[in-house]
Amino acid sequence: MSNPTPQNNLIQGWMRYIDDIWFVWEGSISELNTLMAALNHNDLNIKLTFKYGRSVDFLDLQIRALPEGDLVTNVFRKSTATNSLLHAESAHLPSTIKGIPVGQFLRVRRICSRDEDFNTQAEDLTTRFLQRGYKEKTIRRGLVRAQRTPRNTLLYSNVTRTCKEKDQVRFITGYHNKWFQFRQIIIKHWSVLQTDPVLKQILPVKPSIVAKRSRNIRDILVHSHYEPAKKNKGSSQNLMGFFPCGRCKACANCVKAKKFTNFDGSRSYEIRGFLSCASKGVIYHSTCPCGKIYIGLTTRELKIRVREHCLDITKAKAVNDITSLKTLPRHYKKFHNCDPSLMKVKAIDIVNMGTRGESFFAEPSSGSQAVMNTTVYTKVLVSKSSSLWISVESYTDNRFIWITGNEFGTL
Numbered sequence: 001m002s003n004p005t006p007q008n009n010l011i012q013g014w015m016r017y018i019d020d021i022w023f024v025w026e027g028s029i030s031e032l033n034t035l036m037a038a039l040n041h042n043d044l045n046i047k048l049t050f051k052y053g054r055s056v057d058f059l060d061l062q063i064r065a066l067p068e069g070d071l072v073t074n075v076f077r078k079s080t081a082t083n084s085l086l087h088a089e090s091a092h093l094p095s096t097i098k099g100i101p102v103g104q105f106l107r108v109r110r111i112c113s114r115d116e117d118f119n120t121q122a123e124d125l126t127t128r129f130l131q132r133g134y135k136e137k138t139i140r141r142g143l144v145r146a147q148r149t150p151r152n153t154l155l156y157s158n159v160t161r162t163c164k165e166k167d168q169v170r171f172i173t174g175y176h177n178k179w180f181q182f183r184q185i186i187i188k189h190w191s192v193l194q195t196d197p198v199l200k201q202i203l204p205v206k207p208s209i210v211a212k213r214s215r216n217i218r219d220i221l222v223h224s225h226y227e228p229a230k231k232n233k234g235s236s237q238n239l240m241g242f243f244p245c246g247r248c249k250a251c252a253n254c255v256k257a258k259k260f261t262n263f264d265g266s267r268s269y270e271i272r273g274f275l276s277c278a279s280k281g282v283i284y285h286s287t288c289p290c291g292k293i294y295i296g297l298t299t300r301e302l303k304i305r306v307r308e309h310c311l312d313i314t315k316a317k318a319v320n321d322i323t324s325l326k327t328l329p330r331h332y333k334k335f336h337n338c339d340p341s342l343m344k345v346k347a348i349d350i351v352n353m354g355t356r357g358e359s360f361f362a363e364p365s366s367g368s369q370a371v372m373n374t375t376v377y378t379k380v381l382v383s384k385s386s387s388l389w390i391s392v393e394s395y396t397d398n399r400f401i402w403i404t405g406n407e408f409g410t411l
Helices: 006-010 029-040 094-111 115-131 136-148 163-167 179-188 190-194 197-202 217-221 249-253 302-318 327-335
Strands: 011-017 020-025 055-058 061-065 071-075 170-174 208-212 241-243 259-261 268-270 274-276 280-287 293-301 344-350 369-372 375-381 387-391
Touching: 006 011, 020 055, 071 094, 071 115, 094 115, 094 136, 115 136, 170 179, 179 190, 179 208, 190 197, 241 344, 249 302, 249 344, 274 344, 280 302, 293 302, 293 327, 302 327, 302 344
Parallel strands: 170 208, 241 274
Antiparallel strands: 011 020, 055 061, 061 071, 259 268, 280 293, 280 344, 369 375, 375 387
16 A cells, blocks of 8 residues: 555455455454545545455455354355356357356355355256256256365366477367368368378378357447547558548548648647548548638548538538538638638547447536546637647647647637
8 A cells, every 4th residue: 555554454464356355354343444534535536445244245255254263255146146157059069068067066166165055056056057948967967076076176276288289280260050060071181181291290180170159149239339549550661640542532632741730830740640531530630721720520531521521611602691601611601712622631640439439529517628538638728719629648748639629710
């Protein structure tokens, strides 16, 4: 602990797994409350909750202290836990289905320190396996295996691999309903590969064909809402900057650039990464002949957004009420005769996007901060007429990340 307290000496042994901590306390309850209050008084916005008693739950363990001072362990399951065991009719290798009861009963045997607790948990586990369609013979095999295994042999890892297993060549493929026929064909015609003088020196006499789990319906339908930003690697020369692709209509408005400047040209910022018209999730920098700068963002390909801007500017000719126009077409109608060819665009950065193309900003109802993924952005006044979002990281690592705003004005 960075700020030790007098109560630290009362902790006699502790264990941690990620954000769960278990420890043995030899002090009074009031001293324990004092310690937790001291730990919760921090500048890291960390709040610790705790539970104490003669019996506590830690991960999948229930740890109890007996009156004579010994500790006993049992399996802990939350009251809200459901029967999530793999169904026996799931599309997996038969050996996998048969091995699951063995592994689960051995796990219960390892956790339960007393035989009576093991028997109780084994009955509950048997019921749950039957509910998931497992055969009684398969369940009984796993139970007998666990009953015959001494518990002390399960408390330590004793898996050792021979040199032959380490050097063995494996052919790994996804499992499907024709996998066994596929495996049989390979074994039957393996001798054909052995006739090649080069492959014979590399391939084993008998193939080791291993099946891995294929994509299921869940993998197809369920996705994380967060994905890391995908940086374009560019060419073999590791190009850095923005480069028009030269093949789309938007390239007429795009300019090659490796740097961009702020509104008065006093500061210059390098474009980190390789960006093009086809880049998605980018912050783009648009200029016009009068020197105004517009910063925008798009979750789609940049070329699509640029063509939309050009179309909006062109359509602005037929609009009489200039106040009804968006920022860019209003400016080009007022000062540039609705000529979209005068707009010059370059991408300056790429940011994280959700898989569903969520908004970059979650602007708070009050205060001066917004959160985009895990980066905090602070709203600052950069001129008398324009306030934009600027990443606070630009102050900590001297890198200008990006800025954006709805007003067509200065950076």
